[in-house]
Amino acid sequence: MPKRKLDPLPSAAFQILLSLAGEDLHGYGIMRQVAEQTEGRMRLGPGTLYSSIQTLLEAKLIEELDQREDAKPGHERRRYYRLTSAGRKLARSEAERLADLLRVARAKKLLRGEYV
Amino acid sequence: MSEKIYAWLLRLYPSRFRETYSDDALQLFRDRSRDEKGLVLSLRLWLDLFADLAVSVPREYFYAEPELVAASAQRPFNGTPLFYVLRDESLRPGALVLGSMLSLGALVTFSILLSQGSYHRPLSASSRQLQSAAYRSSSESGHPVRQAANDANFSARGEHETIASTSQQPTTAATAARPINATPRDSQSNVLLAPNNSLRPQSATPQPLDAATPIRTDTSPTQPDAAPVTAAAVRNANLDAAERQRVIDGAAANLKEHYIYPDIAQKMAEALLVHEKAGDYDGKTDGAAFAALLTSQLRNVSHDPHLDVVYSRVPLPEHPTGQTPEGLARYRKAMEQENCMFEKVEILPHNIGYLKLNFFGDTSVCLSTATAAMASLNHVDTIIFDLRDNRGGYPSMVMLITDYLFDHPEYMYNPRENTTERSWTRSPVQGNRLADKPVYVLTSARTFSGAEHFSYNLKMLKRGTLVGETTGGASDAGIFHRIDIHFGMSIRETKGINPYSQPDWAVTGVEPDVKVKAADALETAVKLAESRLVKK
Numbered sequence: 001m002p003k004r005k006l007d008p009l010p011s012a013a014f015q016i017l018l019s020l021a022g023e024d025l026h027g028y029g030i031m032r033q034v035a036e037q038t039e040g041r042m043r044l045g046p047g048t049l050y051s052s053i054q055t056l057l058e059a060k061l062i063e064e065l066d067q068r069e070d071a072k073p074g075h076e077r078r079r080y081y082r083l084t085s086a087g088r089k090l091a092r093s094e095a096e097r098l099a100d101l102l103r104v105a106r107a108k109k110l111l112r113g114e115y116v
Numbered sequence: 117m118s119e120k121i122y123a124w125l126l127r128l129y130p131s132r133f134r135e136t137y138s139d140d141a142l143q144l145f146r147d148r149s150r151d152e153k154g155l156v157l158s159l160r161l162w163l164d165l166f167a168d169l170a171v172s173v174p175r176e177y178f179y180a181e182p183e184l185v186a187a188s189a190q191r192p193f194n195g196t197p198l199f200y201v202l203r204d205e206s207l208r209p210g211a212l213v214l215g216s217m218l219s220l221g222a223l224v225t226f227s228i229l230l231s232q233g234s235y236h237r238p239l240s241a242s243s244r245q246l247q248s249a250a251y252r253s254s255s256e257s258g259h260p261v262r263q264a265a266n267d268a269n270f271s272a273r274g275e276h277e278t279i280a281s282t283s284q285q286p287t288t289a290a291t292a293a294r295p296i297n298a299t300p301r302d303s304q305s306n307v308l309l310a311p312n313n314s315l316r317p318q319s320a321t322p323q324p325l326d327a328a329t330p331i332r333t334d335t336s337p338t339q340p341d342a343a344p345v346t347a348a349a350v351r352n353a354n355l356d357a358a359e360r361q362r363v364i365d366g367a368a369a370n371l372k373e374h375y376i377y378p379d380i381a382q383k384m385a386e387a388l389l390v391h392e393k394a395g396d397y398d399g400k401t402d403g404a405a406f407a408a409l410l411t412s413q414l415r416n417v418s419h420d421p422h423l424d425v426v427y428s429r430v431p432l433p434e435h436p437t438g439q440t441p442e443g444l445a446r447y448r449k450a451m452e453q454e455n456c457m458f459e460k461v462e463i464l465p466h467n468i469g470y471l472k473l474n475f476f477g478d479t480s481v482c483l484s485t486a487t488a489a490m491a492s493l494n495h496v497d498t499i500i501f502d503l504r505d506n507r508g509g510y511p512s513m514v515m516l517i518t519d520y521l522f523d524h525p526e527y528m529y530n531p532r533e534n535t536t537e538r539s540w541t542r543s544p545v546q547g548n549r550l551a552d553k554p555v556y557v558l559t560s561a562r563t564f565s566g567a568e569h570f571s572y573n574l575k576m577l578k579r580g581t582l583v584g585e586t587t588g589g590a591s592d593a594g595i596f597h598r599i600d601i602h603f604g605m606s607i608r609e610t611k612g613i614n615p616y617s618q619p620d621w622a623v624t625g626v627e628p629d630v631k632v633k634a635a636d637a638l639e640t641a642v643k644l645a646e647s648r649l650v651k652k
Binding site for chain 1: 175
């Protein structure tokens, strides 16, 4: 069986990890957060979003919360997700990898100082 | 509304994904459509959704397989076989409906293709290749006409098959039979020749170059004027109205001139006119089909199965030549080389005589061979005639062999001959001991003509037990008359009396007494003979 791969980390998965770095979110929250942090360039559709979530769950990079504490009665039940420590570690290493790339790009004068 | 559409679209995902996330996906859709109002935004929403579907549906299916790898890792090989169920859910009704519709469609398509197979170009193209191969092999043994036909571009498929099957016959039979073909209108020769046509048993409609057609322009190298048939002369089967008219008129004229019962001939001619006026022939452009139609119409009136209208793709010579001395010499030589087609003369265990005869050769050539063969079997207790590969031959040889099987003259019905003194066997034969011995005749669907003459009479006289398949049904009783370049007809002009007052074997063939596959006939006959001998 083909195994879902997280190496290299797909950008959708990385964005989801990043979006959960600040707070626990439900699906739509993640989608909005991702859109925000990419300035609207990445709008995760339901299929992509939930299949990425599934993959991340299987890899134990995120976890599903049993019950949101502030769930109100009558409110639609939503699944909330939280970054695990492994997820945080992976997100960090991915960010470092990108930072390394950035350094290289700078060294090769692809980017000028004013960016980042 | 749009939510319903999206819910429906979600069904595209694998069930595993839907079970877990369809509610969430729908929730997300609701959230987005609540937040993104207005034409542009909702348009963007749908654009996103479709792009998402296009990407994620295939990916989900790619990953949706159950975790076989993980499973086999959990259960390492321990000598017991492991079975994995790919999907433990029942099929969706939609899948069932779609599956049954697909298989129904495939079935219908297949049966349509099958029923129209003979008209299907690619199929005929492949059979053409086969034929070319057959022609090539036959041209090596010297068939100038066939070679010419090979070069031609055919379009009438009916005949190729006939010719192909003709040329695929064993060369021995063809060699021996060939010279006889060159006696077209000679009614005195009384040749009962097999059609060498394996298609015939399957088809009651007359094939071109039919069994009842003594003219075989495609197989008779002894007809010099038939030889230079060029590719151009072999033309398409497309009939025009003028040719149809010539054929109808010619058929009517021939019937009136040659048919033994003038009143029936008149009725048949009138029937043709009626059909013509009714427009039954309009648009009939396929020669073989047209000939078959005429044949069935004529038989409907006359109830005479010996009547045949024949289409020949190869042009029929206007003045067919008779037997040439060279042809006769060649025939004699071929027959002598082939031991007059007496393939096997053996005595099997339990003193059962076995004679495999593949052609009833002319007694003027084969008399000594035949008498020697019969003499060598004189002391057997049972005799088996194997006619499974016998395509016919001369009535004189049929009579010569039957002479041995009776101790008194016996009438042998032959539709080809008027009743004469030679319609009775010349029994008893001096010194012969076979007259009271049990006789078995092995038949196949390729047992034709003279061999049917032999089998039919032995069966009717209860002198022999027929074992095998129903015979080919070629009485060859008709005399061939050319009507037009591609058409002829055979008309029976004799009044041989059938004492069994029923149709003879024309078209229908002779039914065996013991019906078994031709391949099993010998074994069956031997068993029957042995059990009979033991009882004695």
